[in-house]
Amino acid sequence: MSGRTTGLTPPEDSKAPVRHPDAPAPGETLGAHYDQCFGCGHQPGGLGLTTRAGEGVSVTAEFTVRTGHQGAPGLAHGGVLAAALDETLGSLNWLQRVIAVTGRLETDFVRPVPVGAELHLEARVDAVHGRKIYCSATGRIDAPDGPVAVRAQALFIEVRVDHFIENGRTEEIDAALADPDQVRVARAFEVNP
Numbered sequence: 384m385s386g387r388t389t390g391l392t393p394p395e396d397s398k399a400p401v402r403h404p405d406a407p408a409p410g411e412t413l414g415a416h417y418d419q420c421f422g423c424g425h426q427p428g429g430l431g432l433t434t435r436a437g438e439g440v441s442v443t444a445e446f447t448v449r450t451g452h453q454g455a456p457g458l459a460h461g462g463v464l465a466a467a468l469d470e471t472l473g474s475l476n477w478l479q480r481v482i483a484v485t486g487r488l489e490t491d492f493v494r495p496v497p498v499g500a501e502l503h504l505e506a507r508v509d510a511v512h513g514r515k516i517y518c519s520a521t522g523r524i525d526a527p528d529g530p531v532a533v534r535a536q537a538l539f540i541e542v543r544v545d546h547f548i549e550n551g552r553t554e555e556i557d558a559a560l561a562d563p564d565q566v567r568v569a570r571a572f573e574v575n576p
């Protein structure tokens with residue numbers, strides 16, 4: 384897949400990803416970075432993704448496809464699957480202790496995913512070039528070694544916490560800044576605030 388598109392191939396002078404010394408240990412469950420996040424938060428319409436730290440700069444996650452996630456009868460919507468991949472890739476932030484957002488996400492839909500299936504996701508950082516974080520993810524049906532259903536390559540861009548403060552709706556930003564738990568999460572990511 385590498386080289387098929389512009390923007391997703393790491394430059395030759397890219398560096399290997401570095402796991403932050405304070406990153407959660409392999410196997411440790413990663414919490415929600417924001418309670419109202421569609422991917423990892425705790426809300427009825429969301430994905431409810433549970434993510435764990437893996438070895439190196441990698442994570443794993445599981446997500447069960449429910450009736451509200453359908454595109455065609457009995458099958459997951461492609462956008463929902465892309466969101467699950469995006470969220471899993473975003474969780475790599477926890478291991479690097481940086482705040483980064485998706486700049487580009489390319490998804491291959493390899494096979495249909497039925498309602499009731501559990502998608503087992505795995506994501507890793509492949510290379511880093513300045514603020515640019517090149518990463519990839521795979522989703523398999525019903526088991527960590529099950530058939531591949533979706534794959535993604537992505538470019539995440541490191542940002543400062545100001546990215547959210549300056550661009551988010553005031554109502555939610557004010558509520559987040561007033562929540563000590565939320566501020567703690569943001570500060571934990573931002574190594575050099």
Ligand SMILES: CCCCCCCCCC(=O)SCCNC(=O)CCNC(=O)[C@H](O)C(C)(C)COP(=O)(O)OP(=O)(O)OC[C@H]1O[C@@H](n2cnc3c(N)ncnc32)[C@H](O)[C@@H]1OP(=O)(O)O
Nearest residue numbers: 390416469470473476482484485486487515540542569572
């Ligand atoms: C507290 C933890 C939060 C964790 C959240 C994780 C949630 C899950 C992940 C998400 O869904 S995040 C939400 C979806 N993404 C966004 O809303 C991002 C919207 N886009 C932006 O805000 C800006 O476009 C962005 C911050 C990504 C980049 O803008 P900047 O002005 O900071 O950077 P710039 O445009 O100068 O680009 C920096 C480098 O990245 C490259 N780049 C940026 N966007 C690119 C792109 N789309 N494709 C290829 N390259 C890209 C760009 O060419 C450049 O390369 P060079 O350094 O080599 O010159």
